Amino acid sequence: MSALSPHPDRLLPSDPATRDVARRLYDEVADAPILSPHGHVEARLLLDDEPFPDPAALFVTPDHYVTRLLHAHGVPLDRLGVGVPQEDRDGRAIWRLLCAHWDAFLGTPVRFWLESALAGVFGIAEQPGEESADRIYDELQARLAEPAFRPRALFDRFGIEVLATTDDPADDLAAHLALREDPTFTGRVIPTFRADRYLTPGTAAWAPALAALAEASGIDTGSYAGLLDALRSRRAFFRAAGGTATDTGVLWPDTTPLSNTEAERIHLGALAGEVTPAEASAYRSNLLYRLAELSVDDGLVMQLHAGVHRNTHRPTFDRFGPDTGHDLPAVGGYTLPLAPLLQDFGTAEGFHLVLFTVDETLFSREIAPLAGFYPSVYAGAPWWFLDSPAAIERYRAAVTDSAGFGKTSGFIDDTRAFCSIPARHDMSRRADAAFLASLVTTHQLTEEDALGAARRLVDEQPRRVFKL
Incomplete structure (x- = not known):
């Protein structure tokens, strides 16, 4: 079995002259603090600071990038611990499945993240495989028992300055508030307001969600006006807890507003079980517009993730729930769908709208031109199926012509897998160094300009865009 030894020049250009420039650019930012303005690691992990149960609980089960590809190779999700209580999981058996299918990840960014974390964080020198699985598992398990590998110690070691979570408006944010008051924790963990489930009248989850929001806010959500007041109240609560942004995911980002009278009629009808698909769609479009209106008022950054068919495999959703690997790209x-929103708020002072896509044709065709005109619009970093080195290069090439570097979001890791955070940011820094170096060696940028851009992309850009 070969050694696990990531090459120091991985992802940098093969041309020697360009690679030399890329090395200098990368070295400039390699150790810069990590700003993670969008992710899914839970604040409770850092508050409790308990040892990770086992390697599978750290590297496999919580990461749907890992579990979805193993599932594609015939491994049932429950054998990977998905939907199984921690006390009922067999961590060693799960780890063996990962190692037995190690070559399934060849050429994928997941392999890059896993190798970087195993070698760089845990000092694993042996390549995973069926024969080495138990030895690596035992070595990792021994590391996880050490204080240096608890969540807070790793948070500090990773150089994370800001970590954003994703939270429901009805969440009490108890873990966030406790971390802020904990003198032994010096990091910054901030909530992100995600109100998706309040946009879906006609679904079984909508009325219970309204009830939870009413309880959290103390405001009756039985009316449309009450829902808006409750959302406004909870946004203020999130801001007081350190939040700077919201996040919304929709299949189609239509933002056609309704009159208050019409929105109220649909709201009441939905609570009575009388809402048509067309009415539900119109209500959702209206609320997306209203969320932008609220962001203009309170200053929270609006992130919009559109164009994803969520939970496409119903049997998997019914058994394992959402975020288990079967969200798929849509065109x-x-x-056009954002025209009403941008007509009214596109030039509003202080409004920030970060647009993400999994349809990369949108980068050059729509997102970059929008960001190249509207002060409010920023081109979100490649995400989900596109957060790979090749896609990052295509993103830079597609967006830079129309919007430059200054109207991009900075990298987001969008992860539930805590130990992949530094590896993902490292991948982005290497990919950007390679792209910038190509502009230097073709005499489109000076190296001094490229160094400045590299620094801004990992620091100034995410701070400014996400108001950190």
């Missing part, structure tokens, strides 16, 4: 669009 997207922003220019």
